[in-house]
Amino acid sequence: MKRNIYILLGVVLLVGIALAQNAGDGIAAVFKQEEPMPTETGPRAGLLAPTFSLTAMDGKTYSVGGAKDKATFVSFWASWCEPCKQEAPELNRMAAKYKDKLDMYGVNVTSYDKLKDAKAFVDEYQLTFPIPLDEKGTVYAQYNGVAFPTNVLIDSRGVIQEIVLGILPEKELERKIKKLIAN
Structure with a gap:
């Protein structure tokens, strides 16, 4: 027994x-435990995004950084940049498609551009998302900007998930945005 x-x-x-x-x-x-929050701020994936506030072409002030209800996509650009021209329609579509889950900002690095040219660019491509103006280039420098466009993908916790230099095919860009908003 x-x-x-x-x-x-x-x-x-x-x-x-x-x-x-x-x-x-x-x-x-x-x-599964969530990844611990980073304590360091810097222009690199895995770090907290450097915070900034800039006045946009619409006269409003926009702030980036810290925890938010949505993920954030920041594109640093200049009107003379050919890849920026190619990417503008895609960014407009993504901003409209994911507006409930993603804040998109097209930061014009005005220190490398002319305001009248930037305004003409926005009109030509009918950009519908906010266009903050980095008139002195300080925010671009905070993110170690070296090329146009520079796209920064920030999750809702305020942590940089990826920095993309140059443009991506639209499907790849959308895949990255979907991954960002899923976090």
């Missing part, structure tokens, strides 16, 4: 181990 109990306990233990291994992904998902 005692031997039967040990055999039964062994079988139950083996079945329990097998079930736990098969359900491992589900159990791991239940106990």
Whole structure:
């Protein structure tokens, strides 16, 4: 009788181990901990986004940085930049498509541009998202800007997920935005 109990306990233990291994992904998902918040600020993926406030072409002041209800996409651009011209219609579509989950800002680095040219660019491409003006180039410098466009993807916690120099094919850009807003 005692031997039967040990055999039964062994079988139950083996079945329990097998079930736990098969359900491992589900159990791991239940106990998955969120990544710890970074404490350092800087222009690099995994760090808190440098905060800034700039006045936009519409006269309003927009602030980036810190935790928000939505993810944030910041594109640093100049009107003479050919890749910026190619990317503008895509950014407009993405801003409209994901407006409920994504704040998009097209920061014109006016220190490398002319305001009248930037306004003409916005009119030509009928940009509908806010266009803050970095008149002294200080925000662009905060993000170690080296090329136009420079796109910064910031999650809702205020953490930079990726910095993209140059443009991406539209499908790749959208894939990155979907991943950003899913976090």
